[in-house]
Amino acid sequence: MPPDPFFAGAGFDRADHLRGDPAAIAELYGHDEARQLIWLDGAPAVDEQGKLRWQQIEGSPPLFLGLDHGSPRFSALPDGDAPATAYAHFQLLGMLDAAEAPTFAAALSLANWHRRHRHCSVCGQPTEPNRGGWSRACGSCGAEHYPRVDPVVIMLAEHDGRLLLGRQPQYPPGRYSALAGFVEPGESIEAAVARELAEEAGISVRNVRYLTSQPWPFPNSLMIGAWAEASGDSMRIDKNELDDARWFSRDEVVAALDGDPTAPFQPPPRWAIARTLLHLWVDGLK
Numbered sequence: 407m408p409p410d411p412f413f414a415g416a417g418f419d420r421a422d423h424l425r426g427d428p429a430a431i432a433e434l435y436g437h438d439e440a441r442q443l444i445w446l447d448g449a450p451a452v453d454e455q456g457k458l459r460w461q462q463i464e465g466s467p468p469l470f471l472g473l474d475h476g477s478p479r480f481s482a483l484p485d486g487d488a489p490a491t492a493y494a495h496f497q498l499l500g501m502l503d504a505a506e507a508p509t510f511a512a513a514l515s516l517a518n519w520h521r522r523h524r525h526c527s528v529c530g531q532p533t534e535p536n537r538g539g540w541s542r543a544c545g546s547c548g549a550e551h552y553p554r555v556d557p558v559v560i561m562l563a564e565h566d567g568r569l570l571l572g573r574q575p576q577y578p579p580g581r582y583s584a585l586a587g588f589v590e591p592g593e594s595i596e597a598a599v600a601r602e603l604a605e606e607a608g609i610s611v612r613n614v615r616y617l618t619s620q621p622w623p624f625p626n627s628l629m630i631g632a633w634a635e636a637s638g639d640s641m642r643i644d645k646n647e648l649d650d651a652r653w654f655s656r657d658e659v660v661a662a663l664d665g666d667p668t669a670p671f672q673p674p675p676r677w678a679i680a681r682t683l684l685h686l687w688v689d690g691l692k
């Protein structure tokens with residue numbers, strides 16, 4: 407079985423029915439097992455076992471993350487800027503326990519939205535966290551704003567039994583991964599997959615299929631994994647987007663995933679959905 411995408415999963419009971427009830431939230435602050443997330447360097451803190459770190463409640467932390475087997479979990483708004491990219495937290499992600507990853511993603515993505523959306527987009531006045539931190543309310547014009555999630559397509563293009571993978575300039579040496587790009591307003595997933603592959607690699611595709619998805623908290627994305635059939639293998643690489651792109655055979659992808667030192671490329675890390683997509687492809691996209 408291919409591994410589930412890192413960060414994907416149910417995580418805590420989000421207890422939506424409690425978010426709009428300030429009296430219920432105030433009562434949860436006093437719960438014996440209520441805990442508050444600890445932050446370090448702009449991200450949730452992780453201990454040596456890869457578990458998230460928690461402390462006793464201090465004051466009235468505005469973000470209600472949910473219930474962990476009935477135990478209320480909160481977070482304050484962290485100081486400092488949101489981490490710009492996953493690569494800035496490479497070591498942290500390498501340590502993080504996969505079972506903790508959904509909560510890590512939810513807390514970081516929600517906090518990132520608060521850090522980047524302090525003012526009302528309608529009237530420009532400051533806004534305040536509302537509904538346990540799952541919205542922000544403007545006291546000036548009455549608008550309510552909800553956390554944004556930005557859809558990104560990430561896709562495998564296949565032609566004649568080979569896969570197209572590319573290198574972004576910031577990748578470590580030897581790394582190749584699936585091409586990706588933001589879905590634009592007014593665009594379907596299928597259209598975004600076709601456009602991104604045409605823009606970045608100059609190839610045309612058909613038969614786009616959805617495979618799996620992953621929340622990506624750098625800062626607020628939803629990665630939508632897809633597969634598509636390329637009509638040919640000649641490429642025109644956009645050097646502003648990619649250092650390189652190449653077609654790889656199944657044996658080459660298997661060698662890369664197996665960590666074979668003779669593999670022609672380094673695969674994406676375990677916390678990237680692209681690695682799950684490669685496993686799915688090797689297994690026949692089941």
Ligand SMILES: [Zn+2]
Nearest residue numbers: 526529544547
């Ligand atoms: Zn306003």
